[in-house]
Amino acid sequence: MDHYDPSPKALRTLMTMYWSAQGWRTPPVTPAPADLGRAVAAGVMFDRKRSGGHDEWVAAARRTAAQTSAREVGDAFLESLGSRRLDLRSALGSYAVARALPDHGCEIRPGNPWCVVCGQYPESAEDLDILNFERFKWGGVRHYQVPYAAFDLEQFARAPRRGPDPEDMRLARELVEVLRGLPPGVPKGRAAAAIGMLPGNRDQRDVLLDVLALAGIWRAGWCSPAAELLAGPDRPDPAPMWGVDERALREYLPALCQPGAAAGTPEPILRVPRR
Secondary structure: OOOOOOOHHHHHHHHHHHEEOOEEOOOOOOOOHHHHHHHHHOOOOOOOOEEEEHHHHHHHHHHHHHOOOHHHHHHHHHHHHHHOOHHHHHHHHHHHHHHHOOOOOOOOOOOOOOOOOOOOOOEEEEOHHHHHHHHHHHOOOOOOOHHHHHHHHHHHOOOOOOOOOHHHHHHHHHHHHHHHHOOOOOOHHHHHHHOOOOOOOHHHHHHHHHHHHHOOOEEEOOOOOHHHHOOOOOOOOOOOEEEEOHHHHHHHOHHHHOOOOOOOOOOOOEEOOOO
C-alpha cells in the first residue's frame, strides 16, 4: 500500500484550510483546485466524503484493529514523542477503541437516535479532510467515534514510520515516571502541565493523556479505558482508579519495561473508593 506524505509542505493545504494564527477558520477556506489536487495526490486530503451505515463502520473498525498489533501502535506512540508526528500518536487511542468494539448490530433505544453500544448513527457521511486535520493537528480528538477509529487505523497502515529513536525513548521514560509520581485525583490540567517536557502545546498534551487513558496505560478517573467504555450499555460504573497500569504498559510499550529501561519501582494502581 502506498504511503502518504506527512511533510509540512504536503500538509500545508490541509492545515491552512481549517486553521490560522487566530484559530479555527469559520467557514473553512476552500483550497484552489491545483492545491487540492496536490494534497490528494500526497494522500493527505480526499476528493469526497465517505458514507456508510452503522454495520459498515463497525466492520471497518474491527477489521483494521485485527490487522494491527498493540506493539505497532505503541511503537508509533513512542516515535511521536520526539518527532511530533501526531498522526502516529492518534493510532494508539483508535486501536484501543476498535479492539474493544464488540460485533453488534445497530441497537437503538427510545429517545436515542444512535446505537447505545457504540454511539454510532445508523447512517453517516464523514468528511475525511477534517478527520485527517485533527489527526495531524492534535493526534485526534474523537477516538470514541467508530468512523474516526476506522479511518485513523486505515491511515495508520499507510503511514511512513521509522520507529522510536533514543530521544523518543528518553522522553517516554520521563513521561511514565512523571505519571507515576502524580497523586490520586490530580486534575487533567495539572497532569498536562506536569508533562511539559514533551514537545508540543497544551492541547496536544491533553490529547496525549486521553490516548493513554483510552489504552488503559494511565488510569486517571476522568477518562475510562476503551474496554470499559464499550463493555455494554448496562455495564456497572466502576470505581475510579489512578496511576500507571503496569499490565497495559507492558502490552503496549514493552520497550519501556525491559531491564534498565526505566528507573525506580513501579507504583501500584490505586483504587479510589466512591464517595
